[in-house]
């Protein structure tokens with residue numbers, strides 16, 4: 017396997033930074049990945065200082081380290097730091113974004129069949145409480161998003177918001193975020209892109225993708241701690257003066273008993289309470305920038321090709337991911353043995369994976385007519401030998 021083009025891409029060093037991969041065949045970066053040692057160390061040091069000085073004093077002393085988060089995230093997305101807000105999770109960022117859009121009863125949201133469950137629940141709740149209309153864009157027979165249908169729906173319903181998930185939680189499909197962005201710009205529709213699964217594995221250049229809101233989580237392919245995320249907002253959002261409905265104290269100043277002044281940039285979307293987790297997230301994003309997203313994507317493509325090809329050759333396995341562009345999630349089903357027998361075999365083989373059920377992606381599961389899927393999500397720190405090990409383990413379990 018060729019070494020990707022990044023001077024930092026020394027696989028032995030990257031694996032030395034990832035001790036967890038010595039003890040398992042770790043295939044769960046789509047769930048919660050393995051944090052590199054610099055991330056863990058940054059948080060441990062910060063926590064240790066908090067025990068000596070208390071959280072507020074450490075926050076004051078460590079201001080520069082905390083603020084590094086904005087510069088590193090801006091670099092990751094090819095934007096400026098004042099477009100970035102810290103969030104507790106991708107869902108938290110989504111809720112902040114949704115609350116900022118001045119919806120009125122009868123307004124339309126367009127989404128897809130692949131949008132993340134928490135977003136679907138938020139839209140349904142808005143439908144029930146505020147009379148928001150919800151339409152979902154069709155897919156083409158090969159699983160790709162039907163962009164012609166999206167444009168038809170935009171013209172017919174004049175939606176206020178188009179919300180898509182770049183890569184769903186339960187399949188490797190990569191949605192055409194850039195093309196969707198162009199349509200949203202053309203028809204002047206707010207565009208929310210959920211990049212929780214794509215951040216850290218695909219390049220997310222917001223000047224090309226064109227989202228108004230991009231939400232991401234820290235713990236998956238970015239390899240940060242749990243309970244972290246971020247929100248990017250566009251110039252359009254800032255110049256329209258959009259702000260969240262419920263404003264935390266750091267997001268605005270209380271200027272008189274009856275008025276407040278919002279932070280000028282994206283920080284108007286931020287919570288006030290920060291901790292060692294934000295330092296861990298900043299470190300994880302800096303690490304991803306240093307390794308290089310291009311190098312990461314290149315290696316990931318080779319690993320996924322190996323995994324898909326190997327599993328496709330096994331009798332009795334059905335690969336379920338559909339679409340022209342596939343990323344680092346592979347899902348499969350098999351009917352030869354029970355789920356619990358398969359789980360036991362995988363765990364015995366030290367494979368770390370997840371099982372996904374219909375509740376995580378109801379529409380997709382109904383289409384695929386399965387009750388569960390096994391999700392494997394390797395990342396660049398995995399090796400071709402580990403991929404072969406997983407394939408062997410599954411093959412043996414079927415024998």
Ligand SMILES: Cc1ncc(COP(=O)(O)O)c(C=O)c1O
Nearest residue numbers: 105106107132184185212213233
């Ligand atoms: C596509 C997608 N969006 C959003 C989320 C939610 O992320 P968080 O738990 O940080 O809110 C997930 C989590 O699995 C996801 O897969």
